[in-house]
Amino acid sequence: MSLFTVDENTCTRCGACVEECPPRIIAMNDAGRAPVPVKGAGLLCINCFHCVAVCPHGSLSHKNASPGACPPVRREWLLSPEQAAHFLRSRRSIRTYRDTPVEKESIAKLIDIARYAPSGHNSQPVEWMVVYDTQKVRLLADVVIDWMRWMGDTHPAIAKQSHMDMALKRWEGGLDAIFRGAPHVALCHAPKENMMAQSAATIALAYLELAAPSFGLGACWAGYFHAASMFWPPMVEALGLPEGHVNLGALMLGYPKHRYHRLPPRNEPRIIWR
Ligand SMILES: Cc1cc2nc3c(=O)[nH]c(=O)nc-3n(C[C@H](O)[C@H](O)[C@H](O)COP(=O)(O)O)c2cc1C
Numbered sequence: 001m002s003l004f005t006v007d008e009n010t011c012t013r014c015g016a017c018v019e020e021c022p023p024r025i026i027a028m029n030d031a032g033r034a035p036v037p038v039k040g041a042g043l044l045c046i047n048c049f050h051c052v053a054v055c056p057h058g059s060l061s062h063k064n065a066s067p068g069a070c071p072p073v074r075r076e077w078l079l080s081p082e083q084a085a086h087f088l089r090s091r092r093s094i095r096t097y098r099d100t101p102v103e104k105e106s107i108a109k110l111i112d113i114a115r116y117a118p119s120g121h122n123s124q125p126v127e128w129m130v131v132y133d134t135q136k137v138r139l140l141a142d143v144v145i146d147w148m149r150w151m152g153d154t155h156p157a158i159a160k161q162s163h164m165d166m167a168l169k170r171w172e173g174g175l176d177a178i179f180r181g182a183p184h185v186a187l188c189h190a191p192k193e194n195m196m197a198q199s200a201a202t203i204a205l206a207y208l209e210l211a212a213p214s215f216g217l218g219a220c221w222a223g224y225f226h227a228a229s230m231f232w233p234p235m236v237e238a239l240g241l242p243e244g245h246v247n248l249g250a251l252m253l254g255y256p257k258h259r260y261h262r263l264p265p266r267n268e269p270r271i272i273w274r
Pocket residue numbers: 091092093094095177178180220221222223224225
């Protein structure tokens with residue numbers, strides 16, 4: 001089966017598919033007909049389906065994705081620069097949560113959105129673990145606290161620099177500085193040796209965090225938990241990720257208790273123009 005087929009009745013030979021294909025495996029047919037795959041294209045194709053998505057006439061059908069599998073872009077839903085700035089600026093790290101659990105379906109939908117995040121060579125290496133059971137989230141917080149105590153004893157400078165002393169103090173005073181009382185935690189994982197997975201996971205988590213408010217949800221990066229899962233064997237054991245996989249980043253997740261009313265300022269950008 002050919003890698004893709006082109007409807008010669010509708011193709012205008014505009015060349016968009018040829019130019020946009022990342023590995024450049026589409027050639028304009030010299031005989032003045034529709035574009036064709038180059039020799040060996042099947043081995044180089046990264047299944048990004050840009051060829052299908054960029055065709056203005058729906059003329060190109062990839063063997064793994066027809067135009068029907070790629071919904072049209074709804075221009076009226078795209079953001080203006082002001083809307084994009086407002087949307088991104090209004091994202092907040094949420095640190096107080098209602099006790100109400102989030103429906104599994106909403107979390108699954110968020111992860112479904114996050115899978116559209118970019119990844120090197122479109123490799124989509126990210127896998128997810130949702131610690132849905134709030135009791136388990138609390139147990140993981142205990143393990144982070146054990147790690148912090150150990151860090152305080154053995155690496156006091158690093159512990160202090162990362163404010164673990166303060167987090168411990170708050171914990172001892174009954175405040176959860178690890179997961180902020182969030183009912184759920186979502187983390188990304190992938191095989192340790194996958195060089196592209198870290199950036200892909202970070203972006204996927206950012207997608208999830210950005211999409212969360214549209215479900216009425218709030219999120220916050222769980223940095224202490226992530227660090228503990230990289231360095232503390234009891235946490236590795238408690239998580240039970242698939243063999244050889246590492247935690248690449250995590251978000252607390254739940255219904256926010258408060259709503260933000262203003263957009264706080266941030267530092268001016270530092271830019272070197274060349
Ligand atoms: C990698 C990373 C790790 C973070 N870890 C934590 C954390 O463990 N606990 C927490 O309350 N906030 C954590 N945060 C949230 C930051 O403190 C927050 O992004 C920052 O204060 C700015 O606030 P904003 O996200 O609302 O703009 C983390 C953020 C990032 C990007």
